[in-house]
Amino acid sequence: MAATTFDYKVRDRDGQLIEGQLEGDNMGLVAAKLREMGFAPIEIEPIAGVNFNMSINIPGLSDRVKLKEVALMSRQLATMVAAGLSLVRALGVLADQIESKPLREAMLQVRSDVEQGTLLSAALEKLPKIFPPIYISMVKAGEVGGSLDLVLLKLSTTLEKQVELRAKVRSAMAYPAIVMSLVVVIVTALMLFVVPIFKHLFTSLGSPLPLPTLIVIDISDIMASIWLLVVIAVTVISVVLFRKWIKTPLGREKWDAFKMRPPVFGALTHKIALARFTATLSSLLSSGVPIIEALDIVASTAGNEIIAKAVRGAREGVRQGQALSATLAQYDVMPRMVTQMIETGEESGALDAMLEKVAEFYDNEVDSTIESLTSVLEPLLIVTMGVCIGAIVIAMYLPMFDIYKVIQNKGSSA
Numbered sequence: 001m002a003a004t005t006f007d008y009k010v011r012d013r014d015g016q017l018i019e020g021q022l023e024g025d026n027m028g029l030v031a032a033k034l035r036e037m038g039f040a041p042i043e044i045e046p047i048a049g050v051n052f053n054m055s056i057n058i059p060g061l062s063d064r065v066k067l068k069e070v071a072l073m074s075r076q077l078a079t080m081v082a083a084g085l086s087l088v089r090a091l092g093v094l095a096d097q098i099e100s101k102p103l104r105e106a107m108l109q110v111r112s113d114v115e116q117g118t119l120l121s122a123a124l125e126k127l128p129k130i131f132p133p134i135y136i137s138m139v140k141a142g143e144v145g146g147s148l149d150l151v152l153l154k155l156s157t158t159l160e161k162q163v164e165l166r167a168k169v170r171s172a173m174a175y176p177a178i179v180m181s182l183v184v185v186i187v188t189a190l191m192l193f194v195v196p197i198f199k200h201l202f203t204s205l206g207s208p209l210p211l212p213t214l215i216v217i218d219i220s221d222i223m224a225s226i227w228l229l230v231v232i233a234v235t236v237i238s239v240v241l242f243r244k245w246i247k248t249p250l251g252r253e254k255w256d257a258f259k260m261r262p263p264v265f266g267a268l269t270h271k272i273a274l275a276r277f278t279a280t281l282s283s284l285l286s287s288g289v290p291i292i293e294a295l296d297i298v299a300s301t302a303g304n305e306i307i308a309k310a311v312r313g314a315r316e317g318v319r320q321g322q323a324l325s326a327t328l329a330q331y332d333v334m335p336r337m338v339t340q341m342i343e344t345g346e347e348s349g350a351l352d353a354m355l356e357k358v359a360e361f362y363d364n365e366v367d368s369t370i371e372s373l374t375s376v377l378e379p380l381l382i383v384t385m386g387v388c389i390g391a392i393v394i395a396m397y398l399p400m401f402d403i404y405k406v407i408q409n410k411g412s413s414a
Contacts (some may be wrong), residue, residue: 004046006030010039025101027106027237032096062192065103065130069164071159073103077153087148088115106130119143133297134158141288151287165275165366169268172370172401179381183388188223190392195220198396212395249305256305260333264376268369273304275362277311282355292319306333323352 005023008030019037024030031041073094080090091111098104106127113123121140124131135155142151199217202209209217222228245251260266260273278296284294295315302308310331318329325343328334338358346355 007045008034008041009043010034010041026104028096028109030089062141065100067159069100070130071163073098074152074159078149078156081152082149087120103130106188132301134284134301135298136290137293138284138287145288154283154287158279161279165272167361168366168370169272172374175374176377176381179385183385185390187388191220191223195396196224202399205381210398213398215396222238253305253309260306263374268366268373271362271365271369272308273302275359275366277302277307278338278355278362279359282352282359286352287357291324309336349373
């Protein structure tokens with residue numbers, strides 16, 4: 001990222017006016033550098049003109065803010081607010097030390113809005129791509145209750161747990177994806193480069209070929225011909241249409257329901273969704289967000305339409321005066337243990353604490369499921385790779401044995 005050159009006017013420790021130029025990513029960083037040098041900034045302006053080192057922004061990539069960055073920012077802001085810094089000053093210091101350009105620009109915008117008298121929650125609400133509804137609602141509750149630092153700390157913990165959960169799932173899926181990609185590359189290379197050599201050899205000998213060899217040669221011919229392009233085109237079109245379908249309400253519900261059906265992966269998907277639901281609801285309630293609003297936010301951020309449908313139904317039941325546990329118990333997607341724990345929390349007046357315990361339980365369940373899944377998948381994938389490659393090798397060597405027998409018979413008859 002190229003730096004911009006700024007003209008500045010400052011006063012030194014003796015009160016003398018000094019003018020000069022300094023490079024920096026933004027005005028805030030330039031001002032911080034000048035203060036470190038012992039100057040008091042008076043005026044800082046970017047030099048007008050054409051910037052040939054202009055950075056290139058790719059929508060969706062260069063302007064993306066990671067959840068981990070938001071979590072770290074929230075923890076730092078909570079620490080500064082708890083230490084007694086004013087919100088405007090804390091936001092300014094935070095913007096100076098953030099490395100992510102999109103997040104730094106967002107915090108400078110938030111600082112400017114807060115400096116003009118806007119509430120922090122209202123300023124954050126202008127940036128929905130960075131700060132989700134749960135973030136806005138918890139900050140708003142912290143402002144009303146006078147516990148913004150505690151809420152920000154709770155938010156950072158919640159976001160860090162989400163990041164950790166995603167990392168665990170991705171790491172568990174990384175090994176199978178790498179092995180399967182390796183299998184595809186090896187099999188494709190054998191089919192396109194090795195099998196045709198054997199095919200020409202067998203054709204020149206003119207001997208009949210076994211069925212497995214014929215099948216492998218036919219697959220190789222298809223992959224080497226235009227039919228492979230047809231298959232790829234059909235696959236790409238099917239994937240695009242499928243992705244559009246799962247974005248529709250009906251498609252999303254059907255797909256989310258399907259993901260919870262397989263024996264091992266289905267149970268993992270279900271546990272992840274329950275952990276996210278209980279952890280999010282616990283964070284919202286403990287921050288002082290009303291239960292109706294909390295359920296509405298949880299439904300929109302559940303990440304699973306089946307869970308979201310149950311939460312929306314529970315929200316309507318609670319609105320009509322029913323207990324949360326009673327309304328959730330009507331849905332099969334909610335295990336009895338979850339509804340029983342929620343009922344206990346309602347009776348004891350510690351629903352947020354009970355939900356947090358349920359979330360911790362399912363976090364541990366996800367860990368154990370991922371470990372067992374990894375231990376099962378590793379040997380299974382190795383066997384799959386061996387079978388695929390071994391089947392091709394054996395199919396290519398079967399005619400060799402037949403040719404050897406023919407040669408041996410001719411030699412003995414001679």
